[in-house]
Amino acid sequence: MQIIKNRQIIDSPWQLEPDQLDSEPGLDQPHQTPSVEDESRPRLVSVRHWLELRNAIKGRGQGHGDHVGIYLNADDPISSIVKHLDSIPVIAIIFGSITEGRGYSQAVELRQQHHYQGEIRAIGATVDNLSLMERCGINAFQLTADDDLEQALSFFTEIDTVYPYN
Amino acid sequence: MYQYSDQERQFLHQRASQFQGQVTRFNAGALDSDRFTQLRLRNGLYEQRHAHMLRVAIPYGQLNSAQLAKLAHIARKYDRGYGHFTTRQNIQYNWPKLNDVPAILHELAEVDMHAIQTSGSCIRNITSDHLAGVSSDEYEDPRPWCELLRQWSTLHPEFNWLPRKFKFAVTGAKNDRAAVQFHDIGIRIVKNSDNEVRFKIYVGGGMGRTPVIGKLIHDDLPTSELLSYLQAIMRVYNKYGRRDNKYKARIKILVNALGIEKFSEKVNQAWAASKKGTPALTPELTNRQINHAKSFFTKKLGGDRNADNTLIPVANPAFMNWRKHNNTEHALASYVVVHVSLKAQGEAPGDLDADIMEQLAHITRDYSEDEIRVTHEQNLVLPYVKRSDLFTVWHKLNELKLATPNIGKLTDMIACPGLDFCSLANAGTLSLAKEISDRMADFDRLYQIGDIKLKMSGCMNACGHHHAGHIGILGVDKKGEEWYQLTLGGSAENDARIGQRLGPSVAKTALVDAIENIIETYLKQRQADESFLETVIRTGVSPFQENLYANHKKSPDYRQSVAA
Numbered sequence: 001m002q003i004i005k006n007r008q009i010i011d012s013p014w015q016l017e018p019d020q021l022d023s024e025p026g027l028d029q030p031h032q033t034p035s036v037e038d039e040s041r042p043r044l045v046s047v048r049h050w051l052e053l054r055n056a057i058k059g060r061g062q063g064h065g066d067h068v069g070i071y072l073n074a075d076d077p078i079s080s081i082v083k084h085l086d087s088i089p090v091i092a093i094i095f096g097s098i099t100e101g102r103g104y105s106q107a108v109e110l111r112q113q114h115h116y117q118g119e120i121r122a123i124g125a126t127v128d129n130l131s132l133m134e135r136c137g138i139n140a141f142q143l144t145a146d147d148d149l150e151q152a153l154s155f156f157t158e159i160d161t162v163y164p165y166n
Numbered sequence: 167m168y169q170y171s172d173q174e175r176q177f178l179h180q181r182a183s184q185f186q187g188q189v190t191r192f193n194a195g196a197l198d199s200d201r202f203t204q205l206r207l208r209n210g211l212y213e214q215r216h217a218h219m220l221r222v223a224i225p226y227g228q229l230n231s232a233q234l235a236k237l238a239h240i241a242r243k244y245d246r247g248y249g250h251f252t253t254r255q256n257i258q259y260n261w262p263k264l265n266d267v268p269a270i271l272h273e274l275a276e277v278d279m280h281a282i283q284t285s286g287s288c289i290r291n292i293t294s295d296h297l298a299g300v301s302s303d304e305y306e307d308p309r310p311w312c313e314l315l316r317q318w319s320t321l322h323p324e325f326n327w328l329p330r331k332f333k334f335a336v337t338g339a340k341n342d343r344a345a346v347q348f349h350d351i352g353i354r355i356v357k358n359s360d361n362e363v364r365f366k367i368y369v370g371g372g373m374g375r376t377p378v379i380g381k382l383i384h385d386d387l388p389t390s391e392l393l394s395y396l397q398a399i400m401r402v403y404n405k406y407g408r409r410d411n412k413y414k415a416r417i418k419i420l421v422n423a424l425g426i427e428k429f430s431e432k433v434n435q436a437w438a439a440s441k442k443g444t445p446a447l448t449p450e451l452t453n454r455q456i457n458h459a460k461s462f463f464t465k466k467l468g469g470d471r472n473a474d475n476t477l478i479p480v481a482n483p484a485f486m487n488w489r490k491h492n493n494t495e496h497a498l499a500s501y502v503v504v505h506v507s508l509k510a511q512g513e514a515p516g517d518l519d520a521d522i523m524e525q526l527a528h529i530t531r532d533y534s535e536d537e538i539r540v541t542h543e544q545n546l547v548l549p550y551v552k553r554s555d556l557f558t559v560w561h562k563l564n565e566l567k568l569a570t571p572n573i574g575k576l577t578d579m580i581a582c583p584g585l586d587f588c589s590l591a592n593a594g595t596l597s598l599a600k601e602i603s604d605r606m607a608d609f610d611r612l613y614q615i616g617d618i619k620l621k622m623s624g625c626m627n628a629c630g631h632h633h634a635g636h637i638g639i640l641g642v643d644k645k646g647e648e649w650y651q652l653t654l655g656g657s658a659e660n661d662a663r664i665g666q667r668l669g670p671s672v673a674k675t676a677l678v679d680a681i682e683n684i685i686e687t688y689l690k691q692r693q694a695d696e697s698f699l700e701t702v703i704r705t706g707v708s709p710f711q712e713n714l715y716a717n718h719k720k721s722p723d724y725r726q727s728v729a730a
Contacts, residue, residue: 098201099287101327105404108324113439128188128205135323146198158184161177163317165393165449 002149004130005119005140007156009149012142014090016071016123019046044071044092047081054084071123074102078109085116093138095124104136111137127152131159167230167537168313168462170278178275181282185209186268193265208288208326210281211267215589220259220267221284222274226294226312226336227255227540231531234538236277238523244270249523251508251516253580253631254333255293255540256284260587282320287328287415289319289400293335295343296541299463300549302497306355306363308338310459311392318393318449325400329407330415332400333372345542345658347371347380348634350417351399363389369399369429370421373628377664378418381426383433389456393449398437402429465550467498467535484571485560487609491571493556502553504534506546506563507570507578511603514596515581516544522566533559542631543619544580545573575612576620576685577603580631584624584641585648591624593641593648593674598622601678615685618698621656634658636699637684638665639677648674654684654710655702666707669715680714687713 003012045053050070069090070081081088091110093103103122110116121140122133127147134156143152170178188205191197197205203213210221222237229237237257241249244266245259252258262270274280284291292312299307315334319325325332337344338355346352352368365387371380387395399417406424408414421429480486494503506526508516518526526546530538535550546568551559563569572578579602582588584595599622606612621635625642632638638653649671656665672680687710692701702710 098204099327100409101287101325101329101404102409104324104327105401108401109439113442126201128201129327132321132323132326158187159177159180159321161173161180163320165314165318165451165455 001142003121003140003142004149004152005121007153009153012140013042014069014092014121015041015043016092017043017045017049019049021048022046022073040067042067042069044069044090046071046073047076050088051080054087069119072103072106074100074106076106078106078114082114085110085114085118088116088118090119090121090140091116092121092123092142095122095126097124098126098129100124103138104132107133107136107138127155130155135162167228168225168278168309168459175275175278178278178280179272181209181280182268182271182275185271189264189268204286206267207286208283209267209271210284211262211264212285213589214260214587215585216587217261218264218267219587220262220270220281221252222257222259222279222281223284223291224255224257224279224540225316226292226298226309227296227542228298228309229530229538229540230536231527231538233277233279234530235524235527236273236279238520238527240270240273241520241523247520248517249520250514250583251518251540251544251546253542253544253582253629254291255296255542256291257540258583260583283326285331287330287332288326289322289328289332289334292316292319293333293344293349293542295337295339296539296547297343297494297503297549298338298539299465300496300498300501300503301339302495303340304338304497305340305357306338307460307463308336308344308353308355309463310456311338311353311355312336313462314393314451314455314459315396318396324397325404328400328404329409330412330417332403332417342658342660342662343542345631345634345662347662348373348377348631348658349380351396352380358386365389365392367395367399370418370426371662372416372418373631373633374416375413375626375628376416376418377628377633378422379662379664381421383426383430390451392451394440395433395437397449398433398440401436401440402432406432465535467550480557482557484564485557488560488564488569488571489556491575491613492569492573496549500553501549502551502556504548504551504556504559504563505541505573506538506548506568507572508545508568509572509578509603510567510570511577511607512600513567513603514583515579515599518546522568525562525566526568529559529562533562543578545578571609572612574617574619576615576618577606577612579603579620579622580635581622582624582629584622588624588629590627591641592626592643593624593650595622595624595630595639595641598639598650598674598677602681605678605682615689616695616697619657620681631658632656633664634662635665636702637681642671644671650674650677652680652684652714654707655699657699668707668711683714684710 071092119140120138122138123142125141192202212219245261250258292315294308332350335344335346335349336353348371354366358364367384368380369383403417407420492505534548539547581595581599585591619636621631622639623630623632632640634656640651642649651671652668653665657663
């Protein structure tokens, strides 16, 4: 799948694995149960599944971090993952629509308050919000199907002046 | 006044070009209507009953003559030759064409104006005291703080997609003229015992279908912490405010659901957490930044302030009457604050013709140190008129029909655009406003009634602030007919109060009689020089109810309204 990362179009191997407990998974994909055996395939799982996998793997003395990232629904608190941030390579934030604003605060908390260094990916980003999202610390963007990736790159620089206090 | 830098001007043009791109994509079918709706709303553009409506921001209500002249030019070139000043100190155009709007935004940018965040679920224009910087009851000029808030909230990346719209008001005076307790966040600037500036922060006030008085959440906030604390409130609201029901989405609902103590606790946690963050996202205001903002609002007055301190004695009763009712004393003795009434008999409250706007821009330039203000009561104010110029200014305003001596009186009423323009409205307001102003045209009677605030909204969204009216009128729809709910005893000042409902709603044809009836009751009930509001507070609404519905019960209108 093609996404934008750090203002470049790249191929991303990360697959979203929606949790069957999600009331609103964000994207229509079949529910899957995570498996410890399948750990070489890069995937984004729910906070709950990520913690379960982590516990399962811990006994075997190996990390699972490189291939398993997390996705956050808009109402997911980040409190249960903040102490593991160093071992999460990608955190995806689900934006169900253009009006969904909670993900901006999730990104700010991860990036500015907890100094998360990995990729923060907006799933369901819209071209007109790329710049706002980037300013909140989101650096990767999986756009909604309607939006054109090449054209999207020009939207980062539409407005290059912002006020210093925000 | 605040002066834009070249960079800020460039920003406004980039924003207008961005919107041009969005309109082009929308017209070409490359941007769906739901998304485009959200993007146009963040540029102040609504779709109304007959056409689009563009709401232009007037930050804290302040304009210079070039800006007012530009607003007149836009009204003539792109609209139908008039503009409508609103209760949030903005101006609205009722007839712009979608494809013209980017050009309008570029024109506005030429005079440092814009329509950014005047609609949509984001932080709206910051409103303030229309007497800021010129009143004698002021602790601190609120405008530099409003300007800092304006800059902070403009395209704030985290808070552009809130659960619902968000309104700030700021006052620095002893007497609140900005209705701070009826805002999502209200700020009162005070001085502590060491004469240092401090902020009292109120949260969760508002009108709409659930009127609530704002609650005090911080009573001693230091200046450097203003933005970091507000950021914490906004973050809590952004995360926890309801998004499933637009009628439950304002911050007042969240504050009431949690209770102010629990809400405050969450804010304090968010505030403390943000302190751990990188400096860019915990904006601490430095003295240098504050002083820079203040430097724009130190008025450099021309000539000798004390040289022409005397009013030319004029034996003109109309002038003297206007002087009494439409002037306010200024903090500087040689100046007077002149109220420009937009409530001449027969005019829609807040409407101003483009040619008159242009003339008023000249008066602003020549006689008010190039400054004019919009009030939240839909009038204008010339804040710097020299005493020696008063007669000339009166004469010029009078020729333009802008000197109706009714400020603060019954015909100085607030009304939203109502059913004539607004797609949300249930009932008309403008024809009623005209009917009331025609019926109450006798000035002796107006002065006998005294100070009174009549506020009228065409629906429960309450753009006409009816909850805060001494007399409030709310338009309701009953089986396709326009009916009106009356409330008494609201106030938007220091003693913020929500008006109490009188009883069953009144038919359109009976409304002006009902208001006459309420006034009669007041004149009968009042003791000594009690104001209308004081009487209502003392007697409660019962005598008004009894008198109103005693007559009214006999009428078919009443029986119909009770049945409905």
